[in-house]
Amino acid sequence: MAKSKSVFVCQECGYESLKWLGKCPNCNTWNSMVEEVKEEKISTKQSVILNNEPRSIVSIKSGEYERLDTGISELNRVLGGGIVKGSLTLISGAPGIGKSTLLLQAANNIAGRYGKVLYVSGEESEEQIKMRGDRLNVLSKDLYVISETNMDKIKEHITNTNPVFVIIDSIQTLFKQSMTSAPGSVSQVRQNSNDIMSIGKTQNIPFFIVAHITKQGELAGPRVLEHMVDTVLSFEGERTQEFRILRTIKNRFGNTSEIGVFEMSQEGLKQILNPSAVFLEEAGFQKEGSIVIGVIEGTRPILVEIQALVTETKAVMPRRTAVGVDNLRLNLILAVLEKKLRVYFYNCDVYVNVVGGLNIEGTFGDLGLALALLSSVKSKAISLERLIVVGEIGLTGEVRPVTFCDRLVNEAEKMGFKNAIIPYRNKDRIKNKNIDVISVSSLVEAINKVF
Structure with a gap:
C-alpha cells in the first residue's frame, strides 16, 4: 500500500520543496519548480540478495581489452579506445548537429562486427529512421530499430532481443507508467536513468544516451544524470557550417578534453584524421593580424590559425569580440600589452577569431594572440616565413613554458613549418632538425624576433 503526496521539484537541479517557490534556493533558477505527485511506500522491508563478495583488485579481470570498436576512429579516440562493455555514455548537442547520424553510423558498424544492436527512438518513427539509414547506407541486418517511449516496454525489448549495444534517443522522451510526472521531468529522468544503469551493469550491455541541451548550451535536466553516466560527450558546431567537433567532457575510461573532428x-x-590540415587549409601566412598557434586537445596536437583585427573607434566603450577565445583571457593580454609595451587599445575595437570554429582552452595560444594583436595594430605582417607560435604570457610580460611543447613542434614539422617560437624553458626537450626553433623568455624578445 502506498500513499501519495504533492511536492514541487526544480527542473534544473532536482531540489524538492513541499511548497511552490518562485526561485530555487539550491541553483537560484527562477520559475523552475513544477508540482509532481510522489508515492511513498509504507512497507519498505525488502530483501536484496547479492552474490557479490569483496575480491582483491589483482584478481579482477580488467575490461580495458573488451572494448567495442565503433568502426569510427575519431569516435574511438574520444571514448578512450572504444566502447567499454557495461558503460553508460551520454551525448548532447544542439538540434540538427548530427547526434543521431553519428550514432546510427556507429550502430551499423557495431552490428556488422559483434551482433545485434538495438536503436530505441522516442522522437522518430521506424520509417523515418529507415529513410536516414538509406541515405547513410546503413544496411546491417543485425541493427534493430524500435520507436518506443515506455521504459517498461523498452526493458522487455532489451530482454527479448539480447543486444550487444543499445542506443536511447533521447532520455527526455522516456517515461514510466508508475510515475505521474511528465516525460522529461526530473523524477522521470532520474528513475529512467537508474533503470538503464541497472540493465547496463547487470547484463554488461553498453548504452549510448542522447540528451537535449538548453538555450544556453548546457545539458537539460538534472545534474544527477551527468554524475550517473561514465562518459559525457558534447557535439559542437554550427548547423550552417560543415565541420563538427565531438568533445569529451567526462570520461572514466580515458582522457578528458579529447576531441574528434567530423565533416557533415x-x-x-x-x-577528419588530420584536423591541422583542415584548420590551416586557407591560412594567411605572413598576413597582417594572422598567426598560427599550437594547442593540445586531450592527447592530440592541433595547429590552428588565429586572426586579430584592431580598428580605431570613436565609441565611448570600444568593443571586445572574441570567437573561439575566452574573453577574459583576451582582456588580460590586452592589459599586459598596454602596461608593458605601451601599446594602447582604449580607443580601438578588437576582434579575435579562431579559424575553423575550434574553441581554444588553456594558455597555449597566449603568445600567438599577442603577436596577432600587435601585427594588426601596427599594420605590419610577421617577418618569419611559415611560423608557429606557442607560449603562455604572464602578467609581468614573461613567456612561460607550456606542456607538450615538443609534440606541437613535431606536428609543425610534419606540416611543413620552417620556424617556431617557443618559451625558453621548453627548449631543452626540442630536438627537431628540420625546423628553426627560436626560444624567447619575454614578450619584448618575441616581438624583436618577428617584426
Missing part, C-alpha cells in the same frame, strides 16, 4: 556531408559524417 550528404552521405553522413566523415571523420
Whole structure:
C-alpha cells in the first residue's frame, strides 16, 4: 500500500520543496519548480540478495581489452579506445548537429562486427529512421530499430532481443507508467536513468544516451544524470557550417578534453584524421593580424590559425569580440600589452577569431594572440616565413613554458613549418632538425624576433 503526496521539484537541479517557490534556493533558477505527485511506500522491508563478495583488485579481470570498436576512429579516440562493455555514455548537442547520424553510423558498424544492436527512438518513427539509414547506407541486418517511449516496454525489448549495444534517443522522451510526472521531468529522468544503469551493469550491455541541451548550451535536466553516466560527450558546431567537433567532457575510461573532428556531408559524417590540415587549409601566412598557434586537445596536437583585427573607434566603450577565445583571457593580454609595451587599445575595437570554429582552452595560444594583436595594430605582417607560435604570457610580460611543447613542434614539422617560437624553458626537450626553433623568455624578445 502506498500513499501519495504533492511536492514541487526544480527542473534544473532536482531540489524538492513541499511548497511552490518562485526561485530555487539550491541553483537560484527562477520559475523552475513544477508540482509532481510522489508515492511513498509504507512497507519498505525488502530483501536484496547479492552474490557479490569483496575480491582483491589483482584478481579482477580488467575490461580495458573488451572494448567495442565503433568502426569510427575519431569516435574511438574520444571514448578512450572504444566502447567499454557495461558503460553508460551520454551525448548532447544542439538540434540538427548530427547526434543521431553519428550514432546510427556507429550502430551499423557495431552490428556488422559483434551482433545485434538495438536503436530505441522516442522522437522518430521506424520509417523515418529507415529513410536516414538509406541515405547513410546503413544496411546491417543485425541493427534493430524500435520507436518506443515506455521504459517498461523498452526493458522487455532489451530482454527479448539480447543486444550487444543499445542506443536511447533521447532520455527526455522516456517515461514510466508508475510515475505521474511528465516525460522529461526530473523524477522521470532520474528513475529512467537508474533503470538503464541497472540493465547496463547487470547484463554488461553498453548504452549510448542522447540528451537535449538548453538555450544556453548546457545539458537539460538534472545534474544527477551527468554524475550517473561514465562518459559525457558534447557535439559542437554550427548547423550552417560543415565541420563538427565531438568533445569529451567526462570520461572514466580515458582522457578528458579529447576531441574528434567530423565533416557533415550528404552521405553522413566523415571523420577528419588530420584536423591541422583542415584548420590551416586557407591560412594567411605572413598576413597582417594572422598567426598560427599550437594547442593540445586531450592527447592530440592541433595547429590552428588565429586572426586579430584592431580598428580605431570613436565609441565611448570600444568593443571586445572574441570567437573561439575566452574573453577574459583576451582582456588580460590586452592589459599586459598596454602596461608593458605601451601599446594602447582604449580607443580601438578588437576582434579575435579562431579559424575553423575550434574553441581554444588553456594558455597555449597566449603568445600567438599577442603577436596577432600587435601585427594588426601596427599594420605590419610577421617577418618569419611559415611560423608557429606557442607560449603562455604572464602578467609581468614573461613567456612561460607550456606542456607538450615538443609534440606541437613535431606536428609543425610534419606540416611543413620552417620556424617556431617557443618559451625558453621548453627548449631543452626540442630536438627537431628540420625546423628553426627560436626560444624567447619575454614578450619584448618575441616581438624583436618577428617584426
